Amino acid sequence: xxxxxxxxxxxxxxxxxxxxxxxxxxxxxxxxxxxxxxxxxxxxxxxxxxxxxxxxxxxxxxxxxxxxxxxxxxxxxxxxxxxxxxxxxxxxxxxxxxxxxxxxxxxxxxxxxxxxxxxxxxxxxxxxxxxxxxxxxxxxxxxxxxxxxxxxxxxxxxxxxxxxxxxxxxxxxxxxxxxxxxxxxxxxxxxxxxxxxxxxxxxxxxxxxxxxxxxxxxxxxxxxxxxxxxxxxxxxxxxxxxxxxxxxxxxxxxxxxxxxxxxxxxxxxxxxxxxxxxxxxxxxxxxxxxxxxxxxxxxxxxxxxxxxxxxxxxxxxxxxxxxxxxxxxxxxxxxxxxxxxxxxxxxxxxxxxxxxxxxxxxxxxxxxxxxxxxxxxxxxxxxxxxxxxxxxxxxxxxxxxxxxx
Numbered sequence: 001x002x003x004x005x006x007x008x009x010x011x012x013x014x015x016x017x018x019x020x021x022x023x024x025x026x027x028x029x030x031x032x033x034x035x036x037x038x039x040x041x042x043x044x045x046x047x048x049x050x051x052x053x054x055x056x057x058x059x060x061x062x063x064x065x066x067x068x069x070x071x072x073x074x075x076x077x078x079x080x081x082x083x084x085x086x087x088x089x090x091x092x093x094x095x096x097x098x099x100x101x102x103x104x105x106x107x108x109x110x111x112x113x114x115x116x117x118x119x120x121x122x123x124x125x126x127x128x129x130x131x132x133x134x135x136x137x138x139x140x141x142x143x144x145x146x147x148x149x150x151x152x153x154x155x156x157x158x159x160x161x162x163x164x165x166x167x168x169x170x171x172x173x174x175x176x177x178x179x180x181x182x183x184x185x186x187x188x189x190x191x192x193x194x195x196x197x198x199x200x201x202x203x204x205x206x207x208x209x210x211x212x213x214x215x216x217x218x219x220x221x222x223x224x225x226x227x228x229x230x231x232x233x234x235x236x237x238x239x240x241x242x243x244x245x246x247x248x249x250x251x252x253x254x255x256x257x258x259x260x261x262x263x264x265x266x267x268x269x270x271x272x273x274x275x276x277x278x279x280x281x282x283x284x285x286x287x288x289x290x291x292x293x294x295x296x297x298x299x300x301x302x303x304x305x306x307x308x309x310x311x312x313x314x315x316x317x318x319x320x321x322x323x324x325x326x327x328x329x330x331x332x333x334x335x336x337x338x339x340x341x342x343x344x345x346x347x348x349x350x351x352x353x354x355x356x357x358x359x360x361x362x363x364x365x366x367x368x369x370x371x372x373x374x375x376x377x378x379x380x381x382x383x384x385x386x387x388x389x390x391x392x393x394x395x396x397x398x399x400x401x402x403x404x405x
Contacts, residue, residue: 002179004048004187008213014039015375016205016215018190018229021055022167022361023353024221025175026368032181037376041183042213048187052295054223055361057328059281060167061261061271062362063105064130064158067121067402072128073383074366079161081365085170095173101164103258103272107156110265115154121403122156131160146255146314157260167361193233201349202233217375219351224329225292226354235344237393239355240289241329247280247302248273252319266309269405277323280306295327330358336398341367341388342374352390357404
């Protein structure tokens, strides 16, 4: 890994990306390897160790079980990208060959309303080519005898390209390859934007180190801090940091087969982690916006809530040992839990890659590709991401994503 400089080499760039984690690096890589793009790119990242970014705290799983066709298609491209990652990286001998560990996602419905939701979602997914199956409680029990399904009405699972993937390796190599392609990363912070006289374009940014850097296009890829950066440009977006907890535990009696990422009716989830260990995740009863630097654990949540829920759903988890735990942040779009992508309606050269609400890591390949296309051609050439543009935010027109974990 190249160490980041503090000060940019030039005083003007064609594209300035604010935020260099997986979303910003995906955009930088796709843009830098496009033969139709001849400009220079600056990525401004506040912490080159990436210790508190959402990418570092991800569950690192991918699914096609969404309620909107576009989100299904976005994940299908991501699956192709992951499974062919070595080829996408020009078959570089340094880059590992990756595959999705497809243990699937298992959604469990304990009431008729959510069961109907699973049925309607499955139709959307099937129409988009996903392999989602609906399972009765007896069918769930037959395939996965360890579940307690006494309260379950219906389940859904997809065992094709749903499960764990090595998102950190993908992120690191997109970043490394972008740098090798000439993208400049600096460890610094944006403290202000300056617009032109008519207010319809950003002229430059001010860095914490004092420099003024001019640009043609500016990309907000700052995860949970998205609203803070947008506000500097005089733009309000409904994105806020929401705390999400993760726990790794070892079972005294490991399951005899892989555990799908199981979305319990309580809202908590648990999945296979390998070697007799499992990863659980979720949030507390109250889910307020939190401070950007608040990563404090709620230790009572595990003991009083999560463990009893796990034991109830999977009785073999009666005896287990907590191995590690951490808290991270979702960049929650409070309007509709969907991405905000593309240009602002008035400040035309201010681009969004924000509000992914917990499914951003898996959407990074398609989003980076799409925004890269838009920056070069002024339109999308593969998946049309215009439904996620800012104009729906300005009008309050939501595209509700019902399958948010």
